[in-house]
Amino acid sequence: xxxxxxxxxxxxxxxxLKLYRGFGSPDCVVVQGHAFQQSPLARxxxxxxxxANVWGLLRLFLVRPWADVPVRVTVAGQxxxxxxDADGFFRLELELPAPLPAGWxxxxxxxxxxxxxxxxxxxxxxxxxxxxxxxxxxxxxxxxFLVSHSATRWQRLxxxxxxxxxxxxxxxxxxxxxxxxxxxGPATPARPNAFFYVSSSEWNLYDFIMEFxxxxxxxKGVFQLxxxxxxxxxxxxxxxxxxxxxxxxxxxxxxxxxxRFVLLGDDSQHDPxxxxxxxxxxxGRVRAVYIRQxxxxxxxxxxxxxxxIRQAGVETCYFExxxxxxxxxxxxxL
Numbered sequence: 629x630x631x632x633x634x635x636x637x638x639x640x641x642x643x644x645l646k647l648y649r650g651f652g653s654p655d656c657v658v659v660q661g662h663a664f665q666q667s668p669l670a671r672x673x674x675x676x677x678x679x680a681n682v683w684g685l686l687r688l689f690l691v692r693p694w695a696d697v698p699v700r701v702t703v704a705g706q707x708x709x710x711x712x713d714a715d716g717f718f719r720l721e722l723e724l725p726a727p728l729p730a731g732w733x734x735x736x737x738x739x740x741x742x743x744x745x746x747x748x749x750x751x752x753x754x755x756x757x758x759x760x761x762x763x764x765x766x767x768x769x770x771x772x773f774l775v776s777h778s779a780t781r782w783q784r785l786x787x788x789x790x791x792x793x794x795x796x797x798x799x800x801x802x803x804x805x806x807x808x809x810x811x812x813g814p815a816t817p818a819r820p821n822a823f824f825y826v827s828s829s830e831w832n833l834y835d836f837i838m839e840f841x842x843x844x845x846x847x848k849g850v851f852q853l854x855x856x857x858x859x860x861x862x863x864x865x866x867x868x869x870x871x872x873x874x875x876x877x878x879x880x881x882x883x884x885x886x887x888r889f890v891l892l893g894d895d896s897q898h899d900p901x902x903x904x905x906x907x908x909x910x911x912g913r914v915r916a917v918y919i920r921q922x923x924x925x926x927x928x929x930x931x932x933x934x935x936x937i938r939q940a941g942v943e944t945c946y947f948e949x950x951x952x953x954x955x956x957x958x959x960x961x962l
Contacts, residue, residue, distance in 0.1 A: 702738075
């Protein structure tokens with residue numbers, strides 16, 4: 629009876645595993661995921677209906693993470709195991725016996741029974757080893773390419789509740805800019821520059837963000853999101869500790885030691901300060917910093933951070949329209 633009701637609500641209490649796109653170098657890759665005792669089923673319809681959108685969003689936070697359960701991950705024939713932490717999260721680094729070619733490679737994760745070792749659930753994803761190009765790109769998501777109103781908590785929540793991935797709006801011309809960056813320099817459509825999307829949005833929104841990015845022709849990339857939230861924490865969505873965002877960026881730099889990076893963000897939260905810290909921590913490895921103007925109150929702090937970044941010898945662009953950012957990228961000869 630309970631299972632039937634849950635099915636109608638598009639929820640399940642079957643053991644579930646979620647595996648996210650991973651990344652790494654030819655010799656070592658990083659994979660991440662979550663184990664759940666209760667999780668949402670895939671959305672069947674994307675109706676332009678307020679209440680359908682509200683329920684579609686709420687379901688993403690009606691999760692019951694599964695703590696301290698064993699998982700096993702396999703990439704390129706190499707297997708490693710771990711146990712999930714308190715919110716069902718796991719992160720594994722796999723040292724590879726033979727170098728993995730650049731490109732996208734399949735990864736398999738298995739949720740195991742602690743007693744018998746049998747498989748309770750499995751999930752697949754891809755792991756990206758960047759091509760040998762001079763640049764890689766790290767972009768924020770909310771208010772950088774997805775209109776989100778992050779500076780105003782209740783406005784952000786309203787947009788999340790009332791829209792779905794098909795009815796949310798990107799900024800004008802942002803896809804054209806990002807697609808140009810993906811093929812800048814010696815990169816080609818077959819061997820593009822690597823893109824990483826690092827956000828304070830929670831892992832709950834992973835499928836939503838992936839669908840939005842695909843629909844709006846954003847370059848294929850790896851998503852690094854923030855700690856999972858429960859329904860009682862929904863009003864704090866997107867308000868995670870921003871220091872963890874810096875940690876995730878540092879891990880990307882460490883995984884791509886031969887690359888220089890371009891950082892893209894906005895002035896609605898803490899991107900300028902975080903990117904200033906990255907420039908100081910990795911001298912010579914940041915080629916340019918782009919900050920979108922979306923919030924007047926964030927302007928003084930953004931201008932101060934960008935001035936310090938320029939003093940460190942890094943190009944900056946503080947822009948309102950993506951067409952101006954694209955023009956800047958072309959003129960600086962990326």
